[in-house]
Amino acid sequence: MNNVLAIDIGGTNSRVGLFDEQGRRLMITESETRRDGGREWMQEHLVKQCGDLLAKSDYPVKACGISFGGPVDFQRQTVTSVHVPGWKDFALAEWGQNAFHLPCQVENDANAGALGEGQFGAGRGTNSLFYFTLSTGIGGGYVADGRIVRGRDGVAGEVGHIPVSDSGAPCSCGARGCLEVFCSGTAIAERGREWGRRRPEGVARMIELSAGQVEEITAKTVALAAAEGDPTAVTIMKEVGRWLARGVLTIVRIVNPDRVVLGGGVSQAGVVLLNPVREALQEFESPTIKYSTEIVLAELGTLSPLYGAAAVALKLSGN
Amino acid sequence: MNNVLAIDIGGTNSRVGLFDEQGRRLMITESETRRDGGREWMQEHLVKQCGDLLAKSDYPVKACGISFGGPVDFQRQTVTSVHVPGWKDFALAEWGQNAFHLPCQVENDANAGALGEGQFGAGRGTNSLFYFTLSTGIGGGYVADGRIVRGRDGVAGEVGHIPVSDSGAPCSCGARGCLEVFCSGTAIAERGREWGRRRPEGVARMIELSAGQVEEITAKTVALAAAEGDPTAVTIMKEVGRWLARGVLTIVRIVNPDRVVLGGGVSQAGVVLLNPVREALQEFESPTIKYSTEIVLAELGTLSPLYGAAAVALKLSGN
Numbered sequence: 001m002n003n004v005l006a007i008d009i010g011g012t013n014s015r016v017g018l019f020d021e022q023g024r025r026l027m028i029t030e031s032e033t034r035r036d037g038g039r040e041w042m043q044e045h046l047v048k049q050c051g052d053l054l055a056k057s058d059y060p061v062k063a064c065g066i067s068f069g070g071p072v073d074f075q076r077q078t079v080t081s082v083h084v085p086g087w088k089d090f091a092l093a094e095w096g097q098n099a100f101h102l103p104c105q106v107e108n109d110a111n112a113g114a115l116g117e118g119q120f121g122a123g124r125g126t127n128s129l130f131y132f133t134l135s136t137g138i139g140g141g142y143v144a145d146g147r148i149v150r151g152r153d154g155v156a157g158e159v160g161h162i163p164v165s166d167s168g169a170p171c172s173c174g175a176r177g178c179l180e181v182f183c184s185g186t187a188i189a190e191r192g193r194e195w196g197r198r199r200p201e202g203v204a205r206m207i208e209l210s211a212g213q214v215e216e217i218t219a220k221t222v223a224l225a226a227a228e229g230d231p232t233a234v235t236i237m238k239e240v241g242r243w244l245a246r247g248v249l250t251i252v253r254i255v256n257p258d259r260v261v262l263g264g265g266v267s268q269a270g271v272v273l274l275n276p277v278r279e280a281l282q283e284f285e286s287p288t289i290k291y292s293t294e295i296v297l298a299e300l301g302t303l304s305p306l307y308g309a310a311a312v313a314l315k316l317s318g319n
Numbered sequence: 320m321n322n323v324l325a326i327d328i329g330g331t332n333s334r335v336g337l338f339d340e341q342g343r344r345l346m347i348t349e350s351e352t353r354r355d356g357g358r359e360w361m362q363e364h365l366v367k368q369c370g371d372l373l374a375k376s377d378y379p380v381k382a383c384g385i386s387f388g389g390p391v392d393f394q395r396q397t398v399t400s401v402h403v404p405g406w407k408d409f410a411l412a413e414w415g416q417n418a419f420h421l422p423c424q425v426e427n428d429a430n431a432g433a434l435g436e437g438q439f440g441a442g443r444g445t446n447s448l449f450y451f452t453l454s455t456g457i458g459g460g461y462v463a464d465g466r467i468v469r470g471r472d473g474v475a476g477e478v479g480h481i482p483v484s485d486s487g488a489p490c491s492c493g494a495r496g497c498l499e500v501f502c503s504g505t506a507i508a509e510r511g512r513e514w515g516r517r518r519p520e521g522v523a524r525m526i527e528l529s530a531g532q533v534e535e536i537t538a539k540t541v542a543l544a545a546a547e548g549d550p551t552a553v554t555i556m557k558e559v560g561r562w563l564a565r566g567v568l569t570i571v572r573i574v575n576p577d578r579v580v581l582g583g584g585v586s587q588a589g590v591v592l593l594n595p596v597r598e599a600l601q602e603f604e605s606p607t608i609k610y611s612t613e614i615v616l617a618e619l620g621t622l623s624p625l626y627g628a629a630a631v632a633l634k635l636s637g638n
Contacts, residue, residue: 256470
């Protein structure tokens with residue numbers, strides 16, 4: 001019997017976990033990311049958290065997988081993120097190897113989420129799946145025959161940045177009219193706040209759920225209000241679902257996977273998000289190009305990338 | 320030494336060819352499709368054309384590949400087209416096997432074109448390529464590691480039917496707002512005619528190239544006029560290129576192939592089409608998500624699917 005170490009580094013939270021040979025979680029520790037701490041704080045924090053886990057493991061730990069919440073150069077095993085100070089060009093796998101004396105590999109969180117759901121979640125039993133990570137931004141991972149499809153430059157799966165509109169709305173990637181502009185968590189929150197500023201009387205419930213402050217409305221409070229049936233929140237989630245359905249249909253048309261898995265924080269909204277997506281897909285349907293790709297919610301919730309990191313570690317260790 | 324037989328059945332033209340073991344064309348015969356002849360005419364015609372080729376072959380012919388210009392059920396090796404009388408559910412491969420006493424396999428023309436360009440044309444040397452067939456409609460084929468990616472229902476690659484607009488314009492597939500609506504050959508011709516009806520003085524050259532008749536304007540005459548610098552035709556091709564660039568960028572974002580190959584009749588327009596596509600891609604560029612996927616024109620012109628049929632036959636024959 002052997003175990004593996006999994007790490008998920010995110011902008012909001014980080015998680016470390018110990019998994020057994022079958023990918024079962026043995027222990028998981030979650031903590032908030034100190035945004036002003038930068039890379040060095042995170043490194044110290046992880047060394048401590050992982051050290052605790054490693055000390056508690058009943059069996060030898062054979063490898064370490066890391067999910068990183070930002071762009072990763074898989075070939076070079078470095079982080080290419082420029083959003084958080086200190087991470088640019090950081091050799092994350094090498095660091096993990098030295099820190100934990102284990103073989104170590106890094107994936108970006110979208111690919112890790114795809115691997116996690118594919119092996120241990122909503123994608124079990126499929127030959128191909130496309131995973132959406134719906135969070136502050138939108139990412140994606142495409143798994144075919146058990147392997148991530150990376151593409152020529154390692155940017156395959158970037159479903160958040162397909163061009164879907166001429167509106168000219170600027171995207172976090174620097175381009176315009178990307179899918180992410182219309183249905184990311186950021187977009188949902190902003191839409192809620194817009195309504196709140198213009199017609200506060202119509203969004204009383206959303207504001208109530210947001211500590212009474214229009215500017216505190218988040219994607220989560222919009223989704224909560226929608227789940228309670230609040231009309232404005234329902235309208236927002238319907239629009240979001242309709243945009244997202246375009247992204248899903250695009251994936252179906254291009255790679256026609258066995259399953260599309262909707263994951264990431266925004267997917268925690270559940271049927272409040274899934275139903276509008278499915279309704280819009282019916283509306284967009286072609287009577288001549290039929291498909292049976294299933295559209296489902298992630299099963300591992302916010303842990304998809306951590307499970308993916310475990311999958312990476314298991315593969316590294318020869319499992 | 321062995322040869323193979325290749326057949327390309329299209330709505331406008333059909334082609335039969337004899338290829339050697341290296342996929343070199345030895346003889347090709349092209350003929351117009353008699354639209355009112357239906358399936359039976361085509362069968363008789365092909366038996367005669369192929370019989371001639373087989374009689375002329377200096378070496379044994381080992382297999383037959385067929386490209387069909389419409390939907391094909393690859394698993395069942397049948398045609399599923401409903402556009403032309405008599406083809407629905409027709410067991411085309413079985414027919415070929417009996418007619419020519421050769422192992423026989425069928426592909427739709429988009430996949431065949433992708434295989435043809437991948438092995439013998441603009442995609443040589445790539446690990447992955449996405450082929451656009453720009454014709455009356457728009458199709459596509461995605462080849463990764465030498466194999467067609469078919470997807471769960473065999474509908475992967477249908478780039479003509481990704482949703483790109485809320486305009487509600489109906490598509491040949493029965494859905495609305497598909498890419499095909501904006502940049503197929505049909506769309507280009509219709510755009511030319513619209514200009515002709517509304518402002519005939521502005522499209523004199525296009526009309527001249529179209530036997531003097533506005534209603535005779537085709538995608539080809541629009542492209543010819545654009546190549547001569549006719550301002551309206553140039554404008555049309557720029558718009559078309561801009562829509563097409565969205566399709567190309569979507570492919571880059573989702574599968575990030577080594578190369579995107581633009582083929583089919585409309586691609587015969589050459590740089591008149593390619594340059595606007597490249598310009599729009601520059602405009603759509605993200606400063607943070609870089610890619611090096613090359614966008615090129617098909618090298619085999621209207622013969623891409625026939626070469627693909629030869630590739631299918633070569634594989635069948637063990638080459």
